[in-house]
Structures are given as C-alpha cells and as structure tokens.
Amino acid sequence: MIKISPSILSADILKLEEEVKLLDKNGADYIHIDIMDGHYVPNITFGPNIVNSIRKITTKILDVHLMIQPVNPYIDEFIEAGSDIISFHPEADANPQEIISKIHDAKIKAGIAIHPKIKISEIEYLLNKVQQVIVMTVTPGFGGQKFLQDQVDKIKHLDKIRKNSNYKYDIAVDGGVNNENAKICKANGADVLAVGSYLLSKNHNDYNEIINSLK
Ligand code: DX5
Ligand code: ZN
Numbered sequence: 001m002i003k004i005s006p007s008i009l010s011a012d013i014l015k016l017e018e019e020v021k022l023l024d025k026n027g028a029d030y031i032h033i034d035i036m037d038g039h040y041v042p043n044i045t046f047g048p049n050i051v052n053s054i055r056k057i058t059t060k061i062l063d064v065h066l067m068i069q070p071v072n073p074y075i076d077e078f079i080e081a082g083s084d085i086i087s088f089h090p091e092a093d094a095n096p097q098e099i100i101s102k103i104h105d106a107k108i109k110a111g112i113a114i115h116p117k118i119k120i121s122e123i124e125y126l127l128n129k130v131q132q133v134i135v136m137t138v139t140p141g142f143g144g145q146k147f148l149q150d151q152v153d154k155i156k157h158l159d160k161i162r163k164n165s166n167y168k169y170d171i172a173v174d175g176g177v178n179n180e181n182a183k184i185c186k187a188n189g190a191d192v193l194a195v196g197s198y199l200l201s202k203n204h205n206d207y208n209e210i211i212n213s214l215k
Pocket of ligand 1: 007009010032034065138139140141142143144145174175176177194195196197198
C-alpha cells in the first residue's frame with residue numbers, strides 16, 4: 001500500500017506538537033519536513049532543530065526534504081537531529097555522491113529530489129545509490145501550488161528504470177497531491193505521497209478518512 005507523508009509546511013506552527021501527534025495517530029506513515037534556505041528556493045522554513053524536536057514526539061519515519069544549496073555543510077546536523085530519510089536536490093551541491101555516502105555512513109536512507117526543470121537523464125547516475133527518489137510535481141518553495149501533470153511521466157520512467165534493473169528506490173511524489181491525482185501517481189508507480197495543504201487545511205477529525213482515501 002502507498003505510504004502517506006504529510007508535510008508539516010502547511011501546519012499551524014504554534015500547534016506543531018499537536019499536529020504531529022494527530023498525524024501520527026491518524027495513519028501517517030512518514031512525517032515530511034521541508035527545509036528551505038531562501039537561496040535554493042525563495043522561501044525560508046526550518047533548520048535541524050525542528051527535526052530534533054519532532055524526533056522526540058513521534059516514532060514515525062522522519063522524511064526530511066532539503067531544499068538548500070549547498071547541502072554538504074549542513075548534512076551532519078540533519079543526520080544528528082534524527083532524520084530517517086534525507087532527500088536533497090543533486091544540482092544544489094558540487095558532490096552529490098559524497099552527501100549520499102555521508103547519509104549512508106550514518107545508517108539512514110538517502111534520497112534525491114527532482115526539480116521539475118531537471119531531467120531524469122541528469123540524475124540517472126545516482127539512481128543505483130539511493131533509497132528514495134522524489135518527483136517534484138510543483139516548483140519547490142511553497143505549499144498549496146497546483147499539481148504539474150507533465151511531471152507524471154517521470155514517475156512512470158522511474159518505475160520502468162527500476163523494473164529493468166536491480167535498483168531499489170521508492171518513488172515519492174511531492175507537490176499539489178490530492179485525492180484525484182493520487183490515483184494517477186499510484187497507477188504510474190508511486191510508493192509515497194507527500195501531502196501538504198490538501199490534508200492540513202482540513203478539520204482534524206477528518207485526517208484519518210483523508211489519509212485512508214489517499215491510500
Ligand atoms: C514544496 C514542498 C512540498 C509541499 C507540499 O516545495 O516540498 O513538500 O509542502 O505541499 P502541497 O501538498 O500543499 O503542495
Ligand atoms: Zn517536500
């Protein structure tokens with residue numbers, strides 16, 4: 001079954017503890033934490049301290065999505081903060097392979113995220129090294145944007161590459177996911193859906209139902 005990774009980008013930050021606990025209780029598989037630096041993307045969110053705080057209140061998989069440039073100077077801090085999966089944008093650092101090695105040395109999972117402007121051919125050399133590939137279906141930077149339908153081919157392509165090789169990555173989809181396009185993502189081979197505004201804008205009492213309907 002597909003895994004749901006709610007993005008706390010859309011959470012009420014003053015109620016973050018309550019939100020994370022509710023997501024945990026209502027069927028979230030992962031907690032997706034968007035780290036933005038105001039440089040790789042035109043928005044600023046959290047640092048490693050937020051990962052560290054969330055680590056203390058849930059045992060769910062912390063799915064950390066770094067939208068920062070460069071990546072290398074900060075990777076140790078995100079590892080030490082208690083991340084379970086760290087994904088980054090390979091074009092944001094001079095040496096993606098070194099970052100993947102550092103993440104693996106810490107015995108956690110490494111992922112790469114594909115900006116809508118980046119082609120699969122540009123990141124293909126990393127596919128045998130990672131455990132997660134995030135297909136971005138919005139331009140990274142903000143929650144609440146419209147799902148980019150033209151990125152669905154990348155999900156399909158990544159699924160095909162995986163089937164024709166011994167590569168073992170999960171395919172995650174991030175950006176504008178709702179109950180309609182979730183079906184398309186699944187049909188094309190997605191394993192994980194990061195979901196922000198579609199879930200977190202809703203009433204808490206509906207979290208369980210919405211998470212189950214996305215699955
Ligand atoms: C966008 C972030 C996404 C975002 C998803 O840059 O990486 O994870 O939080 O939010 P929605 O689901 O609202 O697009
Ligand atoms: Zn994200």
